[in-house]
Amino acid sequence: MLTNKTAVITGASRGIGREIALRFAQEGAFVALIDIAGIGDAVEFLTRQGLQGIGLEVDIRDSAAVERAAKEILSLRGCVDILVNNAGIIARGSILELTTEQWLKVIDVNVNGTFHCCKAFIPSMIERRSGRILNISSVAGKTGDITAAVAYGTSKGAMITLTRSLARQLAEYGITANSIAPHAIETDMSAEWSEEKRSSVIKEIPLKRMGTPAEIAAAALFLVSDEAGFITGETLNVNGGFLMD
Secondary structure (H helix, E strand, C coil): CCCCCEEEEECCCCHHHHHHHHHHHHCCCEEEEEECCCHHHHHHHHHCCCCCEEEEECCCCCHHHHHHHHHHHHHHHCCCCEEEECCCCCCCCCCCCCCHHHHHHHHHHHHHHHHHHHHHHHHHHHHHCCEEEEEECCCHHHHCCCCCCHHHHHHHHHHHHHHHHHHHHHHHHCEEEEEEEECCECCHHHHCCCHHHHHHHHHCCCCCCCECHHHHHHHHHHHHCHHHCCCCCCEEEECCCCCCC
C-alpha cells in the first residue's frame, strides 16, 4: 500500500508512534523515526524484521534541529510523502496544580513541535504537489481533559484546528491533512493509571475495553493511503465509542 513511499513519524521510539512506523514499513514504506531519545531500539526492531528505516534523535521543540533532520532525510530520500506528527507529552493534575513551566512544556512539544515539523517538510510536498499529513490528537482535544491537566487537551484541540487549517491551505497542492483522536489506548501514558481509574475509564467506553496502538496504526495507514485521497480536514475518532460526533 505504501511501496516506495517515505514516511516521517515523530515520537516513534515507543507506543503509538513505533507501531505506526512498523505498520507503514510493513506496507513498503521507508520510515524515518524521530524522537528525543531511545530511537535506536526502535530502528533495530525494524531492521531485525528486514524493514527499511532510519532513526534521528531530535528535540522537535528546536526548530533548527528539525530543519537539520529534514535536510538529512530529504538528502537521503529526495522527498517525503508522509508526515505523522505523533510526538506528545502529558501533564497531570488540576488547573490549580498545573505550573506555568508544565503548561509551556506541553504546548511547546505538542503544538510548537508539530508546527516546526510541518514547516520543515511541507515545502517538499508542495514542490511535488503531493503529500499526506497526519496529526495524532486526542479525544481530549474535543471534549476537554478527562484524565489529564488542562494543558494536554488545549494542545490537542490546537492540533485539530491546525489540521483543518492545513487542509484548507494545502488542498490546491494535492496535499491532505487529517488527524486521529484516540482515547484509552494501552501506552506508557495509560500505564500510569491506577486500577480504579482504568476501571472507571473502561466503564464509560461502549466496547468495554482499552484500545491498542495497532488499532491506531491501522487508522493511520488508511488516512495516509491513496484510498483516503478525498478525505482532508477530518479528525477520526478511535475510541471504542466513547465519543461519537
